[in-house]
Amino acid sequence: HPCIKWTGGGCRRIAVLVFHAEAILMNDSYLRLIGERxxxxxxxVQTDSRLVRSILTAHGFREVHANSTEYNLMWTGSHLKSYLLRSLTDIQKVNHFPRSYELxxxxxxxxxVRRMQLAHGFKTYHILPQTFILPTEYQDFCNTYSKDRGPWIVxxxxxxRGRGVYLINNPNQIVLEDNILVSRYISNPLLIDDFKFDVRLYVLVTSYDPLVIYLYEEGLARFATVRYDQASKNIKNQFMHLTNYSVNKKSRDYVSCDDPEVEDYGNKWSMSAMLRYLKQKGRDTAVLMANVEDLIIKTVLSAELTIATACKTYLSHRGNCFELxxxxxxxxxxxxxxxxxxxLSPSLACDAPLDLKIKASMLSxxxxLVGFVCQDPGQQSSQAIYHSSESFRRSPYQKLQRTCPLSASDAEIKTLMPSGREKATGRQGSSVLSLSREQVKVLRRVREENERRGGFIRIFPTPFTWDLYGSFLEHKTSMNYMLATHLFQDRAGLHGRQDVRLEAVDSHAPFYERKLVSLELRKRQQCLGKVxxxxxxxSATSKPTKLSLKSDAEGEEEEEVSADEELDRTVGSLSGTQVKSKSKLSDLVKTTCKETLQNKLDKKTGDGGEQFLQKRDTESQFNLLQVLQKHGNLSKVQARRAFSAYLQHVQLRLMKEASVQIRNPAWAAKEDEQM
Incomplete structure (x- = not known):
């Protein structure tokens, strides 16, 4: 099934759900099958994201009441109370870490960031413009302003969304309130066609201990609506100096684009289109994105100690939280x-087709990547209640026996931990034997996350970022070192090599510059894939029958190739007319299968087809059940015919199921479905 990814390996494999962005354009029961089953x-809770709701619903999720405890995902716009975090089961996930407001x-x-500058040097951590917090540092700000009278931003x-933001060129213009931040205004921004812009990047953290950071390959470049001019007379023009979409969409000069395939027009571009434009102008975009990754890693590292400590305090399971x-x-x-x-909660509103393409792909x-285990949360909660009630009847010193099925994490442990025979023979590597149960679980989870990463790029840890930033980690635990040691066993000797670092800079550049596939094209590919x-x-069920009809292997291969070519032509004609045609895919499947089988039969029987069928019917009249009850042996011909009859029965059953499960996806007509 396209929505299933198996993990764990060994005798116990766990199903993890795979999401498809194009599902929001399709009313496909087949894609909802796993979630519903x-x-x-x-x-x-405390937010309203239509896009999140559309993606989850398109994959069979059902929405439950905000007070319900039976859920796989809680999508919230604020932080959770500590008692709610402690009550999460191992299959439940929340989209915020505790104390992530530190970032x-x-x-x-x-x-x-200031603390990290003091610890590692101002030049090393120079990622923020010079900043002061008012009113506490008001006097320091005035002293700095007397030396440099450039513009500042409050x-x-x-x-x-740009609320309460304004520019000043004199401290007297500041309205002193509690907790105001004033930063030096960057007066030399990079311009495209004389317009100022900024970039919205989507960063995913799946763990703080060990620290794992991903950056999505696509983002949004948001432009101001008035050409940039640093003259002091324009200091109050928000449409010139602020790039927030929420501000500039109110401008009469705002230009939107209705074509998702045009990514470099209007006041909102894709990040990849911006990078391709800069590359055409001769700018080094690979170094630019390497510096962006450096900025992101250092920013997350600045709050890593506080958030990792909070996770250890409030979470019962390491995999409960993730953060976008x-x-x-x-x-x-x-x-x-x-x-x-x-x-904290980046906007997922889709006011333009480009928003929908990028944000739907990113969320899916x-x-x-986060990995939702295919397990009924109701069963999990009922088992947890039984589990806790049993513990009261036992001695506090007696270990509680497992009464619930293995979770995905527990199954991973079982498959990675060596058996007694493997310990005796030394089949398992010493690196795995030296790990604790919890370390094995973490290592397996991080590896499988990376296999499901899709358009996300893991920027920490990598062999190079571990060498560069490993010493910046403040939460000193063995998990980070274990992860780097076992993920990058061949990284010894790479530290400090300039050629290897340059290669690392260029390795991610093609991902950031490539264009995302549109949802419409993905939808067509999904339909053709099902056909x-x-x-x-x-066709697979008819192959044994072909063996009994013709022994010439070369001729059989040629016929299979011609049948595949005929199928491709049929599928190609379907893709060109699928909007106009109202016939179901199941009808196409049945018709094509019947025609293919009939054509092959005609080719193999030739003019004497009737005689051949009559001869075959005469020869195939034997009682299979009677022969088997007498412990008799079937001849090769009888065994082949019996197996052929069985496969024909399976073929009819599959065709019947296909007519029920495969339907022609209809265009979503409602505005809230199209986002």
Whole structure:
């Protein structure tokens, strides 16, 4: 099934759900089958994301009440209370880490980065413009302003979407309030066609101990609506100096694009289109994106200690939380990226087709990477209740026996831990034997996450980023070192080699510059894939019959090739007329299968087809059950005919199932489905 990815290996394999972005354009019961079969569910709390709801619903999830405890995913717009975090089961996930506001509140972010600057040097951690927190540091700001009278920008510490942001060129223009942040204004931004822009990047953290960071290959470049002019008379023009979409969409000069395939037009571009444009102008985009990765890693590292400690305190399972951050980065004319802010819940609104293509693809890849185990949350919770009630009847010193089925994490342990025979013979490598149960679980999870990463790129840890930033880790645990040691066993001797570092810089550049496949094209590919899969199942059942009819292997291969070519032509004609045609895919499958089988039969029987069939019917009249009851042996011909009859029966059953499960996906007509 296209929505299943098996993990674990060994005798116990676990099904993890795979998400497809194009599902939101399709009303396909086949893609919903797995989610509905396992009764997967979600709840949305203190936020309203239509896109998240559409993707989950398209994959068979059902929404439950905000007070329900039976869910696989809780998508929330705020942080959870500690008692809710402790109550999470091992299959439940939440989209926020505890205390992640250490990154997303502007004052907390500044303090964390400032602490790292003091520890590792200002030049090493120069990722933020010079910043002061008012009113506490008001006098320091005035002293700095007296030496440099350039423009400054004022921001509330806990706001978003450009609210309360304004520029000043004199401290007297500041309205002193509690917790205001004032930063040096970057007056030399990189311009495209004389317009200022910033970049929204999507950063996914799946664990803080060990620290694992992913960056999505695509983002959004958001442009101002008035040409940039640094003259002081324009300092109050927000449409010139602010690049927030929420601000510029109110401008009469805002230009939107209705074609998702055109990514370099209007006031919102894709990040890849921006990089391709800069590359055409001769700018080194590979170094630019390497510096962006450096900025992201250092930013997350600044809060790693606090958040990792909170996770250890409040979470019962390591895999309960994940976090999608929205990094806003400004690039100056020297191609140096500057961090503007980190958003706790980046906007998932789809006001343009380009938004839908990028954000739907990103969310689908994120849900796949995070890994939702195909397990009914109701069963898990009922077993947990029984589990806890049993513990009261036992002695507190008696170990509780496992009464519930293995979770995905437990199954991973069972497959990785060596058996007694393997220990005795030394079949398992010493590296695995030296790991604890928890370390084996973490190692397996990180490896399988990376296999499901889709459009996400793991930027930490890698062999090179571990060498560069491993010493910056403040949460000193063995997990980070274990992960780097076992993931990059051949990294010895790479540290400090300039040629290897340059190669690492260029390795991710093609991913950031490539164009995303549109949802419409993915939808067509999904439909064609189902047709071909049904044809393959049907044709596979007819191969043993062909063996009994003709012994010439070369002629048989030629006929199979011609049948495949005929199928490709049929599928090609379907893709060109699938919108106009109203016939179901199941009808196409049945018709094509019948025609293919009949044509092959005609070719093999020739003019004497009737005589051949009559002869075959006469020879095949034997009682199979009677022969087997008498413990008799079937001849090769009888065994072949019996097996052929069985396969024909299977073929008819598969064709019947195909007519029920495979349907022609209809276009979503409602606006909320199209987002």
């Amino acid at each position: 396992y009764h997967l569910s979600y709840k949305i 997303t509140r502007k004052d907390k972010l500044y303090k964390n 921001k509330p510490v806990a706001s978003s 951050y929205g990094f806003d980065v400004l690039i100056d004319d020297a191609l140096k990226p500057w961090l503007l802010e980190v958003n 890849d994120m849900f796949t 071909r899969a049904a044809q393959t199942r049907s």
